[in-house]
Amino acid sequence: MSSELERRLESLLTEAPEPDPGAGEEALHRALRALQPAAPTHRGLRTAVLVFAAAAVLLAIAAGSLAAAGALHVSFGAKKKPAHAATGRLSLPRGANGVAAIVDGRLSVAIKGGFRLQVAASAVALSPHALYVAAGIGHSLVALAPDGRRMWSHPAGGEVVAIAWAPDGLRIAYVVRHGHRFVLRAIDGNGTDDALIDRSVRPVRPSWRADNLAFAYVGGGGHAIVYDIGHEKHSISGTTAPVTRVSFAPSGKTLAVATPGSAVLGGKTIVSGDIEALGWRDGRLAVAVEQGVTPPLVRIFRQNGRPDGSFHAPGRVVAVSGGFVVSQTPKGIVAGQQLAGARTVLDVRPGTSVRDLQVG
Amino acid sequence: MREPSDRDLVRRARRGDREAAAALFRRYWRDAWRAAFAITGRRSLADDVAADGFERAFAALGRFDERRPFGPWLHRIVANRALDLLRAERRLSDEELPELPDVAPVHDSGDRSLLASVAGLSLERRVVVVLRYGVGMTPKQIASALDLPVGTVNSRLARALEQLREALEVEHVE
Numbered sequence: 001m002s003s004e005l006e007r008r009l010e011s012l013l014t015e016a017p018e019p020d021p022g023a024g025e026e027a028l029h030r031a032l033r034a035l036q037p038a039a040p041t042h043r044g045l046r047t048a049v050l051v052f053a054a055a056a057v058l059l060a061i062a063a064g065s066l067a068a069a070g071a072l073h074v075s076f077g078a079k080k081k082p083a084h085a086a087t088g089r090l091s092l093p094r095g096a097n098g099v100a101a102i103v104d105g106r107l108s109v110a111i112k113g114g115f116r117l118q119v120a121a122s123a124v125a126l127s128p129h130a131l132y133v134a135a136g137i138g139h140s141l142v143a144l145a146p147d148g149r150r151m152w153s154h155p156a157g158g159e160v161v162a163i164a165w166a167p168d169g170l171r172i173a174y175v176v177r178h179g180h181r182f183v184l185r186a187i188d189g190n191g192t193d194d195a196l197i198d199r200s201v202r203p204v205r206p207s208w209r210a211d212n213l214a215f216a217y218v219g220g221g222g223h224a225i226v227y228d229i230g231h232e233k234h235s236i237s238g239t240t241a242p243v244t245r246v247s248f249a250p251s252g253k254t255l256a257v258a259t260p261g262s263a264v265l266g267g268k269t270i271v272s273g274d275i276e277a278l279g280w281r282d283g284r285l286a287v288a289v290e291q292g293v294t295p296p297l298v299r300i301f302r303q304n305g306r307p308d309g310s311f312h313a314p315g316r317v318v319a320v321s322g323g324f325v326v327s328q329t330p331k332g333i334v335a336g337q338q339l340a341g342a343r344t345v346l347d348v349r350p351g352t353s354v355r356d357l358q359v360g
Numbered sequence: 361m362r363e364p365s366d367r368d369l370v371r372r373a374r375r376g377d378r379e380a381a382a383a384l385f386r387r388y389w390r391d392a393w394r395a396a397f398a399i400t401g402r403r404s405l406a407d408d409v410a411a412d413g414f415e416r417a418f419a420a421l422g423r424f425d426e427r428r429p430f431g432p433w434l435h436r437i438v439a440n441r442a443l444d445l446l447r448a449e450r451r452l453s454d455e456e457l458p459e460l461p462d463v464a465p466v467h468d469s470g471d472r473s474l475l476a477s478v479a480g481l482s483l484e485r486r487v488v489v490v491l492r493y494g495v496g497m498t499p500k501q502i503a504s505a506l507d508l509p510v511g512t513v514n515s516r517l518a519r520a521l522e523q524l525r526e527a528l529e530v531e532h533v534e
């Protein structure tokens with residue numbers, strides 16, 4: 001028998017709002033893409049991701065070892081002539097495995113084999129060797145395969161604002177907007193074992209150490225913090241603050257950080273000035289420094305902090321990633337190893353927002 | 361012309377028929393979304409949870425026992441995703457769980473009090489209340505969706521109603 005209270009509850013709660021038509025269309029698109037009658041099971045797919053990533057890393061390690069021993073010549077580079085850049089679409093720079101960015105709020109990816117994608121996203125990261133893409137889509141962290149298929153999707157509880165894939169591909173660190181705060185979490189590369197790392201961080205992309213056992217991020221107080229996964233220990237790195245970027249060297253344990261007015265390498269200030277970007281290139285740190293009316297100067301440093309040359313880059317340097325210096329110029333986004341030979345990877349209108357650009 | 365049954369649509373969708381899958385989606389999207397909204401209380405989360413629920417359901421369609429009804433199975437996936445999400449949020453946030461905002465245009469102070477009292481229920485009790493009175497599911501359907509015994513659903517409903525009555529009485533006295 002229905003009581004007065006139950007009738008009131010029905011009357012109140014059944015007037016729930018309707019879903020937005022747009023949400024339904026996007027959800028239908030997602031659902032239909034998940035429809036794979038002949039595909040292996042979800043668990044099988046996840047295992048396949050893990051195995052494939054691990055195999056690729058082992059292969060790369062083996063190839064690197066042979067190359068170091070002089071037994072194998074390793075050559076990276078697109079065999080096919082890259083397609084011309086289309087407006088708003090990324091093109092692969094010569095020698096890269098993949099390039100990804102958020103262009104005007106939409107994920108844009110290009111990898112070898114022609115994978116291109118254009119969906120609304122808040123953050124993106126390429127896996128090692130650009131085999132997969134992790135992206136913040138809606139309030140989920142999503143891993144996408146080269147054919148654009150979703151390998152897995154994990155509800156993040158908020159907008160994902162920064163993602164970093166470990167060098168071995170087995171773990172992903174990501175930052176989620178949670179109300180007025182940002183929270184750091186880590187999840188396995190197959191979408192399982194999600195864990196909270198820090199309740200209060202800044203929305204800066206974390207950086208993994210080469211040995212995969214630790215990563216750096218920017219804590220809520222603005223300091224660089226190194227999180228040791230094995231010991232679940234957080235250590236503040238240096239006294240520099242507020243840190244705007246963190247970047248571990250591709251080998252060893254040297255950490256570089258940037259603040260609005262300096263670049264610090266291994267605890268030592270190596271550059272004073274307005275830092276546009278900072279990253280590693282051929283084992284050396286590249287720091288792009290704003291120069292006013294003249295083009296930005298990219299200064300190169302060895303891991304021990306010794307200067308190792310410099311060059312000017314066109315436009316404004318937006319990233320140093322995958323060995324490339326990437327600049328935003330009036331002609332579009334260009335990527336190159338040096339000023340000469342820079343290639344347009346994205347034609348964009350002036351004022352276009354380009355974030356999270358990453359070359360892998 | 362007679363509408364195809366869920367079973368027909370599921371069978372065709374399993375063979376890769378996208379039209380059948382889309383028909384299944386359109387048949388259940390609104391209910392799935394409203395269930396997700398009823399549990400999470402937020403539009404953006406409901407969009408994500410319902411979409412994620414369908415994605416998982418379609419990806420697992422090959423393993424679905426087609427002799428069983430599709431709706432409760434889908435609701436179970438959606439409800440579990442919503443609960444996982446809220447529990448994860450509760451773990452990492454000191455903030456209160458979301459109240460039930462914008463559920464209905466609230467006309468008088470009595471409705472406001474009742475809505476506030478519903479929002480004050482524990483997550484477990486609130487979910488069964490909104491699925492029962494907001495989505496219109498029977499206790500048996502809720503039990504199936506949440507993977508709980510029917511007795512547990514009934515006792516949670518009874519305790520929730522008791523708590524709501526007490527809260528309203530206290531307010532009335534004050």
